[in-house]
Amino acid sequence: MELLPQALVDGILLGAIYIIIAVAFSLVYGVMHVIDFAVGEWIMFGAFAGFYLNRATGLDPLFLLPAVFVVFAGIGYLAQPILQRVLSGKRGNPLLMALVFTFGLGLMFRGLAQTFFGFYSLSTPSRLSTGSFFFEKGSFFLTVSHVRLAGLVYAILITGGLQYLLKYTDFGLGVRALAQHKEAAGLMGVNAKRTNGWVYALYVGISGMTGVLIGTILSVSAKMGPEYTIFAFFVVVLAGMGYLAGVPAAAFLLGLIQSFFLIYLDPGYTLLAVFGVLYVILLVSPTGLFRKGV
Amino acid sequence: MADPILSVDGVSKAFGGLMAVSEVSFSVQRGEIMGLIGPNGAGKTTLFNVVSGYYAPTRGKVVFDGKDVSGKPPYALAARGIGRTFQVVKPFPGLSVLENVVIAAFLKHPRRADAEAHAWKVLEVTGLTDRAHEAASSLTLAGRKRLEISKALALEPIFLLLDEVVAGLNPTEVDRTIELILALRARGITILIVEHIMRVIMRISDRLVVLNFGEKIAEGSPADVAANPAVIEAYLGEAHA
Amino acid sequence: MRDRRLLGSLAAFALLLALPAVVRDTFFLRVSTEAIMWIGLALTFDVLAGYTGYLNFGHSAFFGLGCYTTAILMVRAGWPFPAAAAAGGAAAAVAAVVAGLPTLRLRGAYFAIATWALARGIQQLALMMTITGGPDGMRLPPFLDPKFFYYVMLGVVGATFFLLWFLLERAPFGLKLKAIREDEQGAKALGLNPTLLKIQAFVLSAVPTAVIGGIFAYWVTFIDPASTLGDLVSDQALVMVVFGGMGTLIGPVVGAVLIFAFKTVFWAYLAEYEVLYVIILGAAIAASVVFLPNGVLGELLYRRGPRKPAASEPAAPVPATSGKAEV
Numbered sequence: 017m018e019l020l021p022q023a024l025v026d027g028i029l030l031g032a033i034y035i036i037i038a039v040a041f042s043l044v045y046g047v048m049h050v051i052d053f054a055v056g057e058w059i060m061f062g063a064f065a066g067f068y069l070n071r072a073t074g075l076d077p078l079f080l081l082p083a084v085f086v087v088f089a090g091i092g093y094l095a096q097p098i099l100q101r102v103l104s105g106k107r108g109n110p111l112l113m114a115l116v117f118t119f120g121l122g123l124m125f126r127g128l129a130q131t132f133f134g135f136y137s138l139s140t141p142s143r144l145s146t147g148s149f150f151f152e153k154g155s156f157f158l159t160v161s162h163v164r165l166a167g168l169v170y171a172i173l174i175t176g177g178l179q180y181l182l183k184y185t186d187f188g189l190g191v192r193a194l195a196q197h198k199e200a201a202g203l204m205g206v207n208a209k210r211t212n213g214w215v216y217a218l219y220v221g222i223s224g225m226t227g228v229l230i231g232t233i234l235s236v237s238a239k240m241g242p243e244y245t246i247f248a249f250f251v252v253v254l255a256g257m258g259y260l261a262g263v264p265a266a267a268f269l270l271g272l273i274q275s276f277f278l279i280y281l282d283p284g285y286t287l288l289a290v291f292g293v294l295y296v297i298l299l300v301s302p303t304g305l306f307r308k309g310v
Numbered sequence: 311m312a313d314p315i316l317s318v319d320g321v322s323k324a325f326g327g328l329m330a331v332s333e334v335s336f337s338v339q340r341g342e343i344m345g346l347i348g349p350n351g352a353g354k355t356t357l358f359n360v361v362s363g364y365y366a367p368t369r370g371k372v373v374f375d376g377k378d379v380s381g382k383p384p385y386a387l388a389a390r391g392i393g394r395t396f397q398v399v400k401p402f403p404g405l406s407v408l409e410n411v412v413i414a415a416f417l418k419h420p421r422r423a424d425a426e427a428h429a430w431k432v433l434e435v436t437g438l439t440d441r442a443h444e445a446a447s448s449l450t451l452a453g454r455k456r457l458e459i460s461k462a463l464a465l466e467p468i469f470l471l472l473d474e475v476v477a478g479l480n481p482t483e484v485d486r487t488i489e490l491i492l493a494l495r496a497r498g499i500t501i502l503i504v505e506h507i508m509r510v511i512m513r514i515s516d517r518l519v520v521l522n523f524g525e526k527i528a529e530g531s532p533a534d535v536a537a538n539p540a541v542i543e544a545y546l547g548e549a550h551a
Numbered sequence: 552m553r554d555r556r557l558l559g560s561l562a563a564f565a566l567l568l569a570l571p572a573v574v575r576d577t578f579f580l581r582v583s584t585e586a587i588m589w590i591g592l593a594l595t596f597d598v599l600a601g602y603t604g605y606l607n608f609g610h611s612a613f614f615g616l617g618c619y620t621t622a623i624l625m626v627r628a629g630w631p632f633p634a635a636a637a638a639g640g641a642a643a644a645v646a647a648v649v650a651g652l653p654t655l656r657l658r659g660a661y662f663a664i665a666t667w668a669l670a671r672g673i674q675q676l677a678l679m680m681t682i683t684g685g686p687d688g689m690r691l692p693p694f695l696d697p698k699f700f701y702y703v704m705l706g707v708v709g710a711t712f713f714l715l716w717f718l719l720e721r722a723p724f725g726l727k728l729k730a731i732r733e734d735e736q737g738a739k740a741l742g743l744n745p746t747l748l749k750i751q752a753f754v755l756s757a758v759p760t761a762v763i764g765g766i767f768a769y770w771v772t773f774i775d776p777a778s779t780l781g782d783l784v785s786d787q788a789l790v791m792v793v794f795g796g797m798g799t800l801i802g803p804v805v806g807a808v809l810i811f812a813f814k815t816v817f818w819a820y821l822a823e824y825e826v827l828y829v830i831i832l833g834a835a836i837a838a839s840v841v842f843l844p845n846g847v848l849g850e851l852l853y854r855r856g857p858r859k860p861a862a863s864e865p866a867a868p869v870p871a872t873s874g875k876a877e878v
Contacts, residue, residue, distance in 0.1 A: 051660035102840055109604055109732065113840050115660045116606065116793055120836025123786060127830030242671065249664040253657070284679065288672040294665070298653035362740065388742035400737030402730055404798075413730045416723045417742035425723065461741060 021158050023279045024272065029164040031264075031271025032171035033226060033233070037244060038251035038263045039178060040222040046195040046258065047215045050099065050114045054122035055248050056241030058220050061125070062088060062227020063236040064133055067140040076143050077232045078166060084228050085221040092220025096213045122241065129238035140231040142166075167229050174222060191215055243287070250290055254297060256304025266305060269293075313376060315340045315469055315500045316361065320370035323356055330356040332524040333370070338469075343491070343501045345515030345532075347508075349544055352521040354504045355397055358471055361502070362394045363387040374469070388417060393467030395458040397474045397504075403447035407438055410446050410457055414464035429464055436460045436490065452483045459490065470494065472503040476510055488514055512536070520544070556801065557716065564709050571698050580697045582815060584704045584770070589791065589811045591708035591763045593803035594715060596788040598756040601797030602719055603749060604732030605659050609650070609666030611784035612673045613643045613757040617764025618779040622689045623682060625769070632694075636765030643761030647753045655749040667785075674780035688775025691768055700770045707766060711759040716800055718755065728752055729798070786832055787814070793839045796846025805848050810835075 041055050052058075065084050066077045073080070102117045103110050148161040182188035190211050193201035202208055230236075230244075251270055255262030273293065277286040301307055314337035323331040331353040338344045346354050359365045361372055366381035373379070379387060384394075402410050411432055415425035433439045436456045441449060446457060455475050462470055472491070476484045484507070491514055495501060505511040511518070511532075518535045520528040522544040528535050535541055567587070571580060592614065599607045617639035624635040654665045677683045719725030730738040731745050738745060768774045787810065795806020817828060843850055 051664065053664070098841065109659075112604055112606065112659055113844065115663055116789070117837050117840040119606075119608075119663075119789070120833045120838075120840065122833070124830050124833030124837060127826050127828075127833055130826045131830065242667075246664065246668040246671070249661065249668070253661055253665075257658075257661070284675060287668065288675055291665075291668050291672045294668075295653055298656070302653065302656045364736070364739075383744070384739035385742045385744045388740060394740050396737065396740070400734045400740075402733035402737070404733055405726075405729060409726060409729075413723075413726055413738070413743070414741040416727065420723065422721065422723055465742060 019279050021156055023275050025158060025160055026164070026279070027272030027275035028268055029160075029168050029271070030274055031268035032168045033229060034247055034251055034267035034270050035264050036171050036174050036222060036226050037248045038255070038267055039175065039260065040219045040226075041248040042252055042258075042260060042263070043178075043191075044216060044219045045252070047191055048099070048103065048212050049111055050103065050118065051249075052219075053115060053118040053245060054125060054241075055223060056243065056245035057122045057125035057129070058088070058092075058223035059227035059230060059244045060129060060236075060238065060241040062224030063140070063231030063240065064129070064227075065224060066228030066231045067138055067236050070140050070142075077140050077228050078142060081170075081225045081228055084224045088224030089217040089221030093213050093217035095220070096216040097209075099216065100209060100212060122245070126238065126241055129241075133238045135238060137235050137237040138231070139235050140228070142232045145232060161233075163233050167233055170225075170229055174225075187211070187214065246287065246290070250294055254294060254305050256306055256308045259304060259306060259308040262304055262306045262308060269305075313340075314338055315375060316502065317373040318357070318361065318370070319373060321357070321360055321367045321372060322369040323353075323360055323365055324368045330524050331360065331521075334521065334524075334526045335370075336519045336526060336529055338500060338502055340500055341495065341498060342516040343495055343503060343514055345511040345518040346502060346504045346521065347506075347511055347518060347535075348521035348527075351523075352544075353524040354521055355473060356524075357521070358394065358473055358502075358504060362392060362471055388465055388467075391466075391468040392471065393462035393465045393469070394471035395455075395462050395473050395475055397477075399451075399454045399458045401446035401449070401454055401457055403445065405446055406443050407446050407449065407453075407457060408433065408442040411460050411464045414461040417464075418466045429460075432460050432464045435463065435493075437486075452479050455479065455487070459487075463494070467499060469500045469502070472501060472505075474504055474506065476505065476507055484510060560712065560716070560801075564705075564712075567705055567709075568702075571701055577697045580701050584697070584701045586808060586811045587701075587704050587708050588763055588767060589787070590804050590807040591704075591711055591759060592784065592788045593791040593795065593807040594708075594711060594800065595756045595760045595763075596785075597792045597797060597800070597803045598715065598719070598728075599752055600789070600792055601799065601802070602725060602728040602732065603752045605655070605749065605752075606663040606789070607666050607753070607756065608663050608782075608785050608789075609670035609673075610756075610760060610788050611780055611782065612666075612670040613646065613760040614764040614767075614784050615673065615677065615776070615780035616643050616646060617761030618768040618774045619677065619683055619689070620761070621765030621768045622691050622774055625691055626689060627682070632765075632769055636762050636769070639765040640758045640762040643757040644754050647757035648750060651750045651753040652746075655746060655753065670780065670782070670785065674776050677776040677780055683776070686776060688773060688778075691772050691774070693772050694769060700766065703766055704763070704770075707759065707762055712800065712804075714759075715755075720800065724748075724751070732798075786829075786836075790832055790836050790839070792846075793836060794843065794846055796848030799848060802846050802848040806846065809847065 037055070037059065041052065044050060044052055062084060066080055069075070069080050070077050099114065099117065102114050142163055145163050148159050151158040182192060190201065190206040193204065193206050194208060194211055247270060251263060251266045254266035254269065270290065273289055274286055277283050277289060297305060316338040318334055318336050321331060321334050322329065334357060346357065348354055356365065360367050363382050363384035363386065371378050371380040374387070374390060374392065379390065402413070408426070408429055411429035412425045415428045419425040419428050430439065433442055436459055438453065438456055438460060441453060449457060459475060476487050479487065488510060491501060491503070503511065503515070515532055517530060518532055519526060520535055520541050527540045527544060528538045570583065574580065592610070596607065596610050599605045617636070620639035620642045621635040624630040624638055625632060650669060654662050657665060678686050683689065719728070727743055727748055730741070730743060731748055735745050764779065791806035791810045792803045794810060795804065796802025821827065839846070845853060
């Protein structure tokens with residue numbers, strides 16, 4: 017019982033990061049109609065980038081975030097044409113094939129990561145890693161590590177940034193138009209290919225940055241990818257597909273589940289619990305928690 | 311009045327805060343061609359989707375052939391004798407024209423050989439036999455519209471919902487389609503048709519229902535409706551075909 | 552598939568039946584048994600992937616379910632092999648219905664991730680339960696008779712192939728699945744119930760997979776979560792089907808044989824580079840999608856000149872002013 021506030025706070029802080037993963041994931045889905053199976057792998061590469069850059073430069077990972085964003089966004093922008101080619105493919109079901117493609121890509125990335133980075137689990141150090149706020153009241157005590165708070169700040173900044181981008185810039189307008197109606201947007205002068213390129217770049221960049229943070233807050237390993245892909249999916253489906261406003265609640269729920277298992281039960285069961293929750297909710301309400309999904 | 315084949319009874323359909331269809335009521339008599347018209351965005355396709363089971367009405371009910379079918383899924387309605395076409399045609403692109411129709415034929419002809427034979431007969435009626443083995447995606451727009459109708463026909467429906475089956479066709483193709491529709495009526499199929507091209511709908515409809523902003527604003531014979539001031543005002547500024 | 556292909560398949564099957572009489576080498580027999588097993592796994596994967604348009608990354612879960620059901624029933628309850636393997640199939644049918652009801656309502660992409668997560672969850676479960684022996688796995692009663700297992704595997708996979716040929720190419724079922732794949736909303740208007748059909752396809756995909764798993768368990772005598780419930784089974788089935796040609800029956804067979812051949816050669820010479828295999832697998836999947844969108848079979852057929860035009864080429868629209876009514 018004394019650990020309850022801790023579990024709650026940890027869950028919410030974790031959830032904040034999951035919001036970002038899910039939002040970026042949904043962005044790509046909304047605009048390009050592609051489920052990127054490799055989302056966890058982009059995060060994984062980001063985490064490794066954070067680790068090795070930190071080791072090489074001695075800079076705190078938080079300062080590395082912009083650099084990681086730029087590099088990853090660049091990679092995403094370059095990789096996007098291949099995805100585009102698959103999507104405009106001739107076979108009957110390009111969306112399915114795009115899924116297979118990203119799956120193959122994810123698999124390849126995992127293998128590459130295991131080759132170059134080995135099988136060990138690492139952790140990216142940060143000046144904030146060791147500090148924490150400590151609250152005590154009666155028998156309740158609460159440790160809020162600085163680095164996790166940094167994660168929350170990151171989540172707020174990115175969410176705010178994306179909101180601004182989508183609502184108040186021309187680019188954002190183009191993105192929203194493209195997501196709603198591809199042909200009409202094209203007729204209005206939105207260059208689908210280029211916008212797609214930027215959107216995918218944005219998504220990979222954000223995923224990379226989130227990976228750096230995750231590497232600092234949690235851990236880094238070549239096998240960490242699939243878990244985050246599943247988490248991204250869990251949040252998006254639970255929120256209701258296409259219903260972005262539901263993402264925060266779903267993300268916090270995921271964070272809470274994870275932190276509860278970490279603190280009270282066996283973390284090995286987390287995935288099963290996640291799937292169990294998802295299963296029950298899907299049975300009861302296929303359009304997500306808020307019944308607003310597509 | 312003999313019992314109508316379709317009775318739309320105070321049907322409303324809301325999407326979130328948007329009321330796409332509001333308290334619409336009308337009946338379609340057996341064997342007639344009923345036209346459903348209205349400016350763009352009036353709610354015609356939404357109404358079609360409610361009648362054909364793709365949406366459940368938010369309020370009100372749909373009574374088909376004497377039974378309440380509100381909210382029943384499209385495949386249940388197909389089994390009861392409702393066939394429909396889609397405004398944005400939905401061929402099965404990776405399959406041949408014949409296969410497209412055979413799938414619909416399975417409803418009343420569960421065995422493959424029977425279904426194929428029936429599908430052939432339908433294709434003869436709609437004039438697509440020479441394209442039977444080609445991929446549906448290779449058809450022109452006119453062909454695809456004929457395929458749409460063929461598939462609905464293969465269900466052996468007693469009631470057909472036609473959604474803009476002549477939009478985008480050249481005049482000769484339009485006339486051919488009109489002939490087809492009249493021939494279907496002659497076979498006893500009741501038809502509810504949505505169409506923008508005025509000369510078509512005025513010519514073939516026995517009666518009309520007019521929607522505007524989701525509400526019914528007029529109902530009656532083409533002549534009556536054409537003279538109705540509310541209808542004229544709704545269409546003011548709309549181009550006539 | 553025309554009757555010519557059916558005859559060809561029957562002939563090939565007859566040849567395979569005669570194989571042990573001609574070839575005495577047990578190593579070759581074992582390799583053949585495994586090759587046949589992969590043909591079976593690729594075929595069942597294609598039922599859902601190619602015909603229905605749903606990627607089941609939990610394919611390995613059904614395989615492993617069959618392995619473990621058979622093992623548990625034989626080891627802990629003393630059941631005879633045929634009954635235990637059949638029970639595995641039954642368990643898979645139930646699992647498919649239970650897992651399929653909520654997940655098949657999702658669109659194909661989400662179904663893929665959901666089944667992927669489910670498979671990992673089940674693997675986790677097997678690692679933790681004592682009845683499955685946990686990470687140490689289980690040992691089945693040893694029965695070493697390569698010919699027996701060859702015939703059993705061939706029999707089951709052969710039966711699966713011809714059952715699928717009948718259900719997917721001859722009976723209405725296959726065409727209905729394709730309709731769902733092409734346009735689910737449109738298919739509803741034609742009287743098809745997509746959820747029902749999808750669940751039927753899911754069960755059809757799951758049951759033979761589990762039975763094959765049961766045979767595999769008894770054959771190799773030792774199973775553990777890593778080898779039977781890991782991603783590798785699904786990943787390999789996926790590459791075989793995508794590489795070979797989805798939505799056909801011959802495609803997965805071709806893909807299975809080719810990829811299996813590659814796999815055998817790879818493990819014979821490059822076993823130390825285990826991770827390299829995963830990289831190649833992933834690259835092969837991605838490359839197949841980009842360069843062989845219709846699979847090896849599709850490309851071969853396409854070159855030969857199709858009987859019907861490739862389903863991908865829309866004709867140029869006819870100008871609206873032509874005098875003749877173009878159809």
